[in-house]
Amino acid sequence: MYDVIIVGAGPAGLSAALVLGRCRRRVLVCDSGRPRNAASQALHGYLTRDGIAPAELLRIGRDQLRQYDTIDWQDAEVVEAECRPDRRFRVALTDGREFASRKLLIATGVVDNLPEIDGFRELFGRSIFHCPYCDGWELRDEPLAVYGRGARGLGLSLELIGWSRDIVLCTDGPPEIDADGRERLARNGIAVREDRVDRLEGRDGRLERIVFARGDALPRRALFFTTGQTQQSRLALRLGCEFNEKGTVRTGKYEATHLPGLYVAGDASRAVQWVVVAAAEGAEAAFAINTDLLREDLK
Numbered sequence: 001m002y003d004v005i006i007v008g009a010g011p012a013g014l015s016a017a018l019v020l021g022r023c024r025r026r027v028l029v030c031d032s033g034r035p036r037n038a039a040s041q042a043l044h045g046y047l048t049r050d051g052i053a054p055a056e057l058l059r060i061g062r063d064q065l066r067q068y069d070t071i072d073w074q075d076a077e078v079v080e081a082e083c084r085p086d087r088r089f090r091v092a093l094t095d096g097r098e099f100a101s102r103k104l105l106i107a108t109g110v111v112d113n114l115p116e117i118d119g120f121r122e123l124f125g126r127s128i129f130h131c132p133y134c135d136g137w138e139l140r141d142e143p144l145a146v147y148g149r150g151a152r153g154l155g156l157s158l159e160l161i162g163w164s165r166d167i168v169l170c171t172d173g174p175p176e177i178d179a180d181g182r183e184r185l186a187r188n189g190i191a192v193r194e195d196r197v198d199r200l201e202g203r204d205g206r207l208e209r210i211v212f213a214r215g216d217a218l219p220r221r222a223l224f225f226t227t228g229q230t231q232q233s234r235l236a237l238r239l240g241c242e243f244n245e246k247g248t249v250r251t252g253k254y255e256a257t258h259l260p261g262l263y264v265a266g267d268a269s270r271a272v273q274w275v276v277v278a279a280a281e282g283a284e285a286a287f288a289i290n291t292d293l294l295r296e297d298l299k
């Protein structure tokens with residue numbers, strides 16, 4: 001019986017493991033090795049680590065955790081999780097092995113829904129991004145495209161003007177933006193292209209042009225997209241968690257969920273999806289988990 005099982009060893013899960021391991025809790029960390037930002041070349045906006053390769057951040061994190069004999073590892077996917085009537089959690093790995101714990105932290109992140117456009121996947125993380133806070137600085141004043149529709153396409157286009165004034169919103173079909181929104185785009189110098197996108201062309205990870213179905217091309221240096229995201233695991237759904245409109249788990253104070261003993265931290269929960277925030281949420285959840293355990297153990 002572990003005190004805590006942590007599913008997911010991205011910044012959220014590793015950060016929670018560090019705090020809990022140092023609290024002398026018996027911790028099991030399970031990870032399937034598919035971080036959201038695997039395609040990214042450099043991680044930005046994390047104080048003291050700005051520009052580091054994402055895999056390097058995880059390597060440093062794991063190395064530092066190895067000195068704690070309170071932490072066990074399973075490099076495997078958790079395929080099942082349940083809360084039993086005695087309030088203990090049970091998780092099962094792909095190979096059928098099972099582990100039990102008093103508390104469960106899900107830190108399994110999300111995956112970005114990438115449009116099925118030729119060239120998109122190849123350029124993702126190198127000159128196609130979803131977050132201007134993460135990658136806008138490197139592309140300041142460059143000719144940029146936004147890919148998206150409706151309120152999200154409108155919002156991302158307007159947000160980007162802090163980084164560049166040369167922006168074209170590509171809606172790949174009807175824009176689904178009302179007259180007021182279109183007027184705001186025009187007022188801010190943002191052009192809209194409704195034409196169907198055929199493919200993205202570039203070289204060595206660098207976007208060069210967007211080619212439309214009717215044959216003409218728009219030269220662009222990078223593209224920011226907003227086409228949604230999906231939870232990377234279905235564990236929170238199976239455990240009955242509630243989700244908000246964005247598809248992330250609704251959590252309360254210190255990342256607690258509706259189910260006592262179950263916490264969800266990092267991109268899988270709530271709003272701002274950055275590495276530094278995921279790490280902070282993991283630490284907060286760990287604080288709450290240790291407090292819960294202590295309360296249960298005190299005589």
Ligand SMILES: Cc1cc2nc3c(=O)[nH]c(=O)nc-3n(C[C@H](O)[C@H](O)[C@H](O)COP(=O)(O)OP(=O)(O)OC[C@H]3O[C@@H](n4cnc5c(N)ncnc54)[C@H](O)[C@@H]3O)c2cc1C
Pocket residue numbers: 007008009010011012013030031032033034035036037038039040042043044045046076077078079107108109110112124125129130131134135232233235265266267268273274275276278
């Ligand atoms: C292209 C790109 C660039 C980005 N750039 C930046 C940036 O510059 N700065 C920044 O702050 N943020 C950036 N982000 C966002 C950043 O990646 C996330 O905010 C961060 O990774 C969230 O951490 P997390 O621990 O919640 O999830 P993740 O890092 O996604 O980690 C989740 C972990 O859970 C594991 N997992 C999932 N399901 C299971 C399961 N069932 N069993 C076991 N393990 C499981 C996965 O394998 C993964 O290792 C970027 C994202 C992308 C896509």
